[in-house]
Amino acid sequence: MLALAVLAGADAYSVASAGRLAPVSAVGSVVGLALLAGGIALRWPTTIPWAVLASGGGYLAGREGRALVDGWAAVVGVALLLASELATWSIEHDARIRTEPALLARRIATLAGLAGVAMLVNFLLLGTAAVSASAGVLLAAVGVAAAVGAVAVVLRLARSSS
């Protein structure tokens, strides 16, 4: 339910902020929500990326015709990730398996940490893109890849030292 609520929030923002292709945005959002709900209900994890794609497509359609970079895209991106993670958790969850409270707390903390770091990276990315719009999307994408790679290397080193 939480996954659906998070995705619904992101979709609501997409539709509310949509321009002339608002109906297309709404359709993408509804399809995304339906796919996610179906995937959770049927315990079918392959629907999750399609739900994210549909919702992301709806957001992209809503941005059609707007030149300014949307700062809320950072939040929408993290919301899509959270929805995907929560839906995966829901599908994986087996009531017969007793989960220790410490493991549950750590999993929640991991998810929260991931969302926080992703939010930070996104704000940095969008801030950079807004300041140097002339640098282009290619440079932004390369920057994201480099930032993500750096985070991965740091985590790997931290893991091997522990």
Next chain:
Amino acid sequence: MTRYASPKLASYAGLSAVGLLTALVFARPELVALTAPFLLALAAGLALATPPRLEVSVELDEERALEGDEVRTTVVLAASSPVDRLDLYLRLPQGVELAEGRNPVALRLAAGERRELEFTLLAARWGGHVLGPAYVRARDPLGFLVWERAAPTRPELRTYPREDVLRRILQPRETQVFSGNEVSRHKGEGIEFADIRLWAAGDPLKRVNWRASARRGELWVNESHPERNTDVILFVDSFAEARRGGTSTLDLAIRATSTLADAYVRRRDRVGLISFGGILRWLVPGMGVVQLYRVVDALLDTQVVLSYYWKEIDIIPRRTLPPNALVIALSPLLDPRSVGALLDLRARGYDLAVIDVSPVPFTARPAGGLDAVAYDIWTLRRDALRHRLQRAGVAVVEWRDDEPLQAILEEVRAFRRYARHARV
């Protein structure tokens, strides 16, 4: 450990690739922002994923238990590398139930941590139960990679059938040569008075019956019945069984056989076992507690195995069926091969008693129609079969689940007493 990627790995990689390409095509930085969290999760997950180094073992506090006993089991987990998410499932065989503890369980292990998970198991049914394997499934913190393995240790819990208390058991008609608790019908050295006879050279003085000698004017001596042991062969029919829920005719037969073996071994009788079914097992008669354990251990391995092979009594080794032995058969009388073997035993002169472990309570009578007629014919045929065995001189008693074994044995005793009188 077997490693495989979860579906999430492929989907996040695909989403990242599609998102970044679309961002380039449409020249929208927002799409990079939508994609970056997935890329970050992917990179972080793979960076944190290290193959778990984990030792798993299963230990049993006791390897032998009685039906209904509780046994403590410990699953020991020793991790030499951190395991962020670990699912553990100890597979329990049929006949063993979880009484206390949670199975399966999800937990986390730090590097160098050793955990002992304790379960209390209920030995619900007799048999040799192999526990496990204990399956473990480890995941990286974000669940992109999964490692699975099964614990190599699989301890065996041998659950012995719970025995009834018998006050009186069936007495064989013939005794053997070793001393025991059964008063022989023959005359010899013993305590029980049998008769008096004229003195003969070699008779000890202490056996002279002075009162009879004084009355008759010549020496008369007392004769007595010696106390001898007997040979008892327990014949378990494992060709077929009737089962309902957790109980079957074979369960009842095994418990009764175990009870009888215990009772006869206590009387210093020699006890042997024949498990006549798809798999033929036998145990040559023997005495003592060791023999009792042999019998019960052999019973634990008894099971119904489907077989179309026609077996006759000839395939049983001769030493397993000594002359003058009492054969007590526990059979649901469902398979013609076992019925044929029992009639064959009787034809060869063995002292035979059959406890018919009735399959009737395990089957519900249909409400009506042809099925009900067929059911009634089946029960009538069973009556006819018992009658046929009785006409052959075999003591047959039908045993239903709710009746105590002692009552059934008393019925057999009564039949044998009556049959003996009729023969005289």
